[in-house]
Amino acid sequence: MPSAPKWLFDAVDLFISKLPDVVVNETELISQTVKRVRLSGNFRDLNFPVGCYIDFRVSDTEARRYTVSHADKDHGFLELVVHLHGSGSGSQFMQDLKPEDEIKMNKPRTERNYYDRSAAGYVIFGDETSLALACSFLPVLKQNKQQFQFIFELDDQNKKAPELLGLENYMVFAKNGSFRNEEWVNQLPLFQTPDFQKASFVLTGNAKSAQTFRKVAKSKGAQKIYLHGYWLDGKKGL
Ligand SMILES: Cc1cc2nc3c(=O)[nH]c(=O)nc-3n(C[C@H](O)[C@H](O)[C@H](O)COP(=O)(O)OP(=O)(O)OC[C@H]3O[C@@H](n4cnc5c(N)ncnc54)[C@H](O)[C@@H]3O)c2cc1C
Structure with missing residues (x-):
């Protein structure tokens, strides 16, 4: 429910328990348009599966999703690692967050289990909005010695963001x-390597890019x- 009348969000907020006393602890601009936000609170009883996200109420009438990049209970x-793309209420909300701000926060959740311990390897594709997802995958992939390849499409100013995020x-x-462009995606070095079909593909970020990537990967046997x-061009929330 990315948009709804204020009375409806207010009513839903009454029924969904919020995490108390969550405070912005630290913010850091990784680039001009990628921001890392650290929130502190009592998260001891929560689960943070790889790729889980939080719905933030970013205005009276809007809610937006952001992935938990790292959690330390x-x-x-x-x-969180957020893209300040500039033209939406989520982006504005994240841009404004500063240390000592208190926020009302829903519990993290997932719609799907992104991570499979038995997967041969992972190919993870996305853009600035997927950097947090990549950060949440990295430790578990390394710990379990699974092969992985992150592939990002990024604005020029954010080219260094993956390195700066570790x-x-x-x-x-x-x-x-x-x-x-399907033909261009077809030529990616990844598709010229043996065994790429055995990998699990996780395709996020811009919906059209992710769909094109899926079409090509599927046609090649993934x-x-x-x-x-x-996110989708011209559409508010997803
Ligand atoms: C499960 C899930 C997890 C997500 N995790 C993250 C995350 O960790 N970090 C993160 O930054 N985003 C994340 N997103 C994406 C984020 O929720 C969307 O980008 C959302 O649309 C931002 O809301 P907004 O109010 O800023 O823009 P909206 O009001 O939704 O959109 C306004 C306009 O901006 C465009 N737009 C939206 N997002 C972008 C963008 N990134 N770049 C350029 N144009 C854009 C829209 O197409 C629209 O034209 C996630 C989304 C989902 C579904």
Whole structure:
């Protein structure tokens, strides 16, 4: 429910328990348009599966989803990595967050189990909105010694974001529409390597790019593909 009348959100808020005393602990601009936000609170009783997200009420009438990039229940903090793309209420809400702000927060949830311990390897595709997802995957993939490749389409100013966030095994491409061109995607080095069909594909970020990627991966024999468009041009929320 990305948009709804204020009275409806107010009514829903009465029934869904919020996490008390969540405070912005620290914010950091990774680039001009990628921001890391650290929230502190008592998260001890929560689960944070890979790729879980939180619905934030970003205005009286709007809610937006953001992935938990990292959580530390023992020390009572969690982190988000958000794209400040500038034109929406979610982006504005995240841009405005500063240390000591108190926020009302829903519990994290997932719609699907992104991570499978038995997967041979992972190919994870997305854009700035997928950086948090990549950060949440990284420790578990390394710990379980699974192969992985992150592939990002990013604005030029965000090319360094994966490195600054400590990601590994990533390829960065310019966000210039290439990932909406099937022939171009077909030529990606990944598809020229043996055994890529055995990998699990997790395709997020811009919905059109992710759909094109899925079409090509499927046509080349990939078996396990999870598609979750995080945003669509011209559409509010998803
Ligand atoms: C499960 C899930 C997890 C997500 N996790 C994250 C996350 O960790 N970090 C994160 O930054 N985003 C994340 N997103 C994406 C985020 O919820 C959307 O980008 C959302 O639309 C932002 O809301 P907004 O109010 O800023 O813009 P909206 O009001 O939704 O949209 C306004 C306009 O901006 C465009 N727009 C929306 N997002 C972008 C963008 N990123 N770049 C350029 N144009 C855009 C829309 O197409 C529309 O034209 C996630 C989405 C989902 C579904």
